[in-house]
Amino acid sequence: MNQVALRFSREEYAARIAKARAAMADKGIELLLVTDPSNMAWLTGYDGWSFYVHQCVVLAPDGEPVWYGRGQDANGAKRTVFMDHENIVGYPDNYVQSTERHPMDFLAGILRERGWDRRTIGVEMDNYYFSAACLESLRRNLPNARFSDATGLVNWQRAVKSPAELEYMRRAARIVEAMHTRIFDLIEPGMPKHELVAEIYRTAVRGADGHGGDYPAIVPLVPSGVDASAPHLTWDERPFEKDEGTFFEIAGCYRRYHCPLSRTIYLGKPPQKFLDTEKAVIEGIGAALEAARPGNTCEDVEAAWRKVIARYGIEKESRCGYPIGLSYPPDWGERTMSLRPGDKSVLQENMTFHLIPAIWQDDWGLEITESFRVGPSGAEPFCNYPRKLFVKD
Amino acid sequence: MNQVALRFSREEYAARIAKARAAMADKGIELLLVTDPSNMAWLTGYDGWSFYVHQCVVLAPDGEPVWYGRGQDANGAKRTVFMDHENIVGYPDNYVQSTERHPMDFLAGILRERGWDRRTIGVEMDNYYFSAACLESLRRNLPNARFSDATGLVNWQRAVKSPAELEYMRRAARIVEAMHTRIFDLIEPGMPKHELVAEIYRTAVRGADGHGGDYPAIVPLVPSGVDASAPHLTWDERPFEKDEGTFFEIAGCYRRYHCPLSRTIYLGKPPQKFLDTEKAVIEGIGAALEAARPGNTCEDVEAAWRKVIARYGIEKESRCGYPIGLSYPPDWGERTMSLRPGDKSVLQENMTFHLIPAIWQDDWGLEITESFRVGPSGAEPFCNYPRKLFVKD
Numbered sequence: 001m002n003q004v005a006l007r008f009s010r011e012e013y014a015a016r017i018a019k020a021r022a023a024m025a026d027k028g029i030e031l032l033l034v035t036d037p038s039n040m041a042w043l044t045g046y047d048g049w050s051f052y053v054h055q056c057v058v059l060a061p062d063g064e065p066v067w068y069g070r071g072q073d074a075n076g077a078k079r080t081v082f083m084d085h086e087n088i089v090g091y092p093d094n095y096v097q098s099t100e101r102h103p104m105d106f107l108a109g110i111l112r113e114r115g116w117d118r119r120t121i122g123v124e125m126d127n128y129y130f131s132a133a134c135l136e137s138l139r140r141n142l143p144n145a146r147f148s149d150a151t152g153l154v155n156w157q158r159a160v161k162s163p164a165e166l167e168y169m170r171r172a173a174r175i176v177e178a179m180h181t182r183i184f185d186l187i188e189p190g191m192p193k194h195e196l197v198a199e200i201y202r203t204a205v206r207g208a209d210g211h212g213g214d215y216p217a218i219v220p221l222v223p224s225g226v227d228a229s230a231p232h233l234t235w236d237e238r239p240f241e242k243d244e245g246t247f248f249e250i251a252g253c254y255r256r257y258h259c260p261l262s263r264t265i266y267l268g269k270p271p272q273k274f275l276d277t278e279k280a281v282i283e284g285i286g287a288a289l290e291a292a293r294p295g296n297t298c299e300d301v302e303a304a305w306r307k308v309i310a311r312y313g314i315e316k317e318s319r320c321g322y323p324i325g326l327s328y329p330p331d332w333g334e335r336t337m338s339l340r341p342g343d344k345s346v347l348q349e350n351m352t353f354h355l356i357p358a359i360w361q362d363d364w365g366l367e368i369t370e371s372f373r374v375g376p377s378g379a380e381p382f383c384n385y386p387r388k389l390f391v392k393d
Numbered sequence: 394m395n396q397v398a399l400r401f402s403r404e405e406y407a408a409r410i411a412k413a414r415a416a417m418a419d420k421g422i423e424l425l426l427v428t429d430p431s432n433m434a435w436l437t438g439y440d441g442w443s444f445y446v447h448q449c450v451v452l453a454p455d456g457e458p459v460w461y462g463r464g465q466d467a468n469g470a471k472r473t474v475f476m477d478h479e480n481i482v483g484y485p486d487n488y489v490q491s492t493e494r495h496p497m498d499f500l501a502g503i504l505r506e507r508g509w510d511r512r513t514i515g516v517e518m519d520n521y522y523f524s525a526a527c528l529e530s531l532r533r534n535l536p537n538a539r540f541s542d543a544t545g546l547v548n549w550q551r552a553v554k555s556p557a558e559l560e561y562m563r564r565a566a567r568i569v570e571a572m573h574t575r576i577f578d579l580i581e582p583g584m585p586k587h588e589l590v591a592e593i594y595r596t597a598v599r600g601a602d603g604h605g606g607d608y609p610a611i612v613p614l615v616p617s618g619v620d621a622s623a624p625h626l627t628w629d630e631r632p633f634e635k636d637e638g639t640f641f642e643i644a645g646c647y648r649r650y651h652c653p654l655s656r657t658i659y660l661g662k663p664p665q666k667f668l669d670t671e672k673a674v675i676e677g678i679g680a681a682l683e684a685a686r687p688g689n690t691c692e693d694v695e696a697a698w699r700k701v702i703a704r705y706g707i708e709k710e711s712r713c714g715y716p717i718g719l720s721y722p723p724d725w726g727e728r729t730m731s732l733r734p735g736d737k738s739v740l741q742e743n744m745t746f747h748l749i750p751a752i753w754q755d756d757w758g759l760e761i762t763e764s765f766r767v768g769p770s771g772a773e774p775f776c777n778y779p780r781k782l783f784v785k786d
Binding site: 047048049050051052071072073075076078079080092093094096097098099102123125126127128129130131132133134135136149151152192193194195197198199201202203204205206207211212213214215218219221226227229230231232233234235236237317318319322329330331333335338340341342360362 | 440441442443444445464465466468469471472473485486487489490491492495516518519520521522523524525526527528529542544545585586587588590591592594595596597598599600604605606607608611612614619620622623624625626627628629630710711712715722723724726728731733734735753755
């Protein structure tokens with residue numbers, strides 16, 4: 001048996017694989033190619049920044065999963081996955097970023113060798129790490145296979161968290177609390193933005209409560225003033241200015257498990273529109289958290305939020321939340337449910353979400369968010385950090 | 394005219410677009426969909442962490458490029474791209490991570506409106522941000538279009554750097570020098586690894602020489618001991634130990650332009666195998682840098698390196714370098730050329746590479762690397778940092 005320091009018990013990996021196989025059977029999938037690094041890690045423990053080249057986990061209805069990746073990364077797999085080394089398969093380096101041969105060509109040969117080339121093969125059609133060229137290669141090389149869209153198949157199995165996963169997310173929560181505390185301590189007019197971001201990173205990786213931090217799947221999003229009208233700007237070297245609001249959309253991360261939390265800081269006396277929006281958002285968050293109980297749907301949570309802000313004359317088109325947990329760049333969400341109209345997914349206890357009822361206006365923005373676990377009678381926020389617009393005058 | 398603080402002159406963007414259009418014409422491509430965030434930024438200035446949802450730049454043979462992305466991110470485009478606002482087009486939020494509709498469905502409608510739906514459309518078939526589902530959607534929605542593989546088409550235009558780009562890379566070089574200096578100052582047996590990584594991040598973002606740092610497209614890769622047999626492990630919370638080597642594969646980044654540089658530190662007295670390998674690698678780097686002159690090919694550079702290490706009885710299967718510059722996660726390479734046998738790409742002045750002749754053995758590893766510009770008579774390294782195995786006893 002492979003001796004590695006796994007992050008979860010072998011029983012937990014076995015349970016995850018059983019869930020994934022049940023979902024495969026439901027969809028008539030006889031072989032699953034898992035290219036999403038988050039899904040690869042969840043099923044096997046694999047952890048490494050190798051997803052910039054093609055790789056996957058191959059899951060058949062029985063036997064161990066097979067890790068497939070670049071030859072040089074097989075050593076990383078040997079250091080992190082639970083499987084026997086015979087189920088760690090590397091491809092030659094001249095397949096890397098080549099215009100003449102594709103790593104999925106080589107994989108097709110392996111699938112043929114194992115007698116898996118006439119199956120219904122599930123592929124993650126809409127994943128960053130399954131390009132159009134991947135599918136073309138598989139179709140060309142495996143003419144007897146049928147391909148079935150398995151986007152999100154494994155992601156859905158990840159929705160309800162285990163006790164061990166929740167513990168990792170709680171550690172991530174302590175980290176993001178420390179990050180926000182540090183931000184509020186340091187921010188002041190004149191401080192160049194990158195100097196503050198440097199401290200955010202330092203705090204994120206030093207960790208909290210005796211637990212070190214991992215890299216969040218999204219970098220700090222910290223726009224000020226008019227830039228805060230845009231949700232996804234990163235940072236620059238300009239100083240913070242008086243009479244400007246900045247939101248800090250950041251996450252703590254512990255062993256790839258995330259706890260995002262956003263807060264907004266206004267330097268100076270906030271204009272009335274900030275205060276009015278703060279009031280609406282906080283009341284809306286309260287209503288949404290209360291609605292986030294087992295049996296309710298995703299759209300119920302959004303409706304509770306929307307009902308409140310409508311009374312304040314605020315509209316928000318974009319979704320107000322998504323599931324969170326284990327993740328790799330470029331997204332810390334799980335890409336299954338969305339808290340928005342039309343999403344009738346039913347909440348279950350121990351699902352985990354980032355409620356992000358952000359308000360982006362034409363020339364300013366405000367984010368106050370909460371990450372939570374669905375508890376037996378409503379949402380239980382992971383963080384204990386003041387839910388308000390922060391003001392430093 | 395759109396008033397934004399662009400990172401390069403409008404003339405430079407115009408020249409880039411002209412190069413891309415010439416390449417399109419060469420390949421008979423009448424419309425180009427650019428999904429690689431690095432290519433999007435290079436052509437238009439767009440910068441934001443929004444590539445976790447579908448987006449692209451649409452480039453026709455004339456007129457301004459069109460930025461296409463999530464509605465809420467249109468504000469970020471307005472803050473960063475040179476185009477008029479009429480060429481910034483957002484899609485509704487219910488297309489985000491939906492199982493019922495795909496952002497490329499919506500784009501197809503826009504292409505039809507503009508009369509672009511019967512063209513030969515170039516798509517980046519093998520890019521992280523062009524999934525198999527993207528192509529399926531376009532094929533389904535645009536039955537009169539022909540699709541042509543444009544993987545790397547824009548990337549190739551980026552190979553030769555402008556003076557302004559080289560200046561950004563020099564600033565990134567100062568940053569990575571500062572990062573390595575900080576590492577060597579702080580590392581010692583007993584220091585938990587994440588504590589050192591926290592300082593690496595802090596130094597990277599604080600920057601150097603009066604210039605703040607941006608986030609590198611790859612996180613610090615800092616494996617120790619046996620873990621250093623694997624190229625892409627990140628970090629954990631274990632302390633550094635005496636009598637162990639650790640390599641630090643990191644990059645400085647300035648406004649998305651990268652300068653990677655790896656060094657290895659041994660805590661204690663290095664075993665002979667480290668010293669022998671150090672000698673071979675340094676001599677091999679010297680030979681490779683000398684071979685990296687205009688007119689030589691990528692494989693010439695690799696051959697010069699391989700010839701040296703063969704004399705020391707060392708073999709290395711994987712490529713020993715790749716082009717660098719502007720990049721977004723998950724890769725700081727440009728994904729065009731590779732320094733390896735068979736790559737007959739001809740070097741031109743002001744191409745820029747990361748020479749990474751890393752040695753990963755079964756239970757240890759050593760990385761000493763250089764990033765360089767192809768100068769008129771050979772490589773000119775960006776960094777001025779001792780090229781050696783560092784030892785702290």
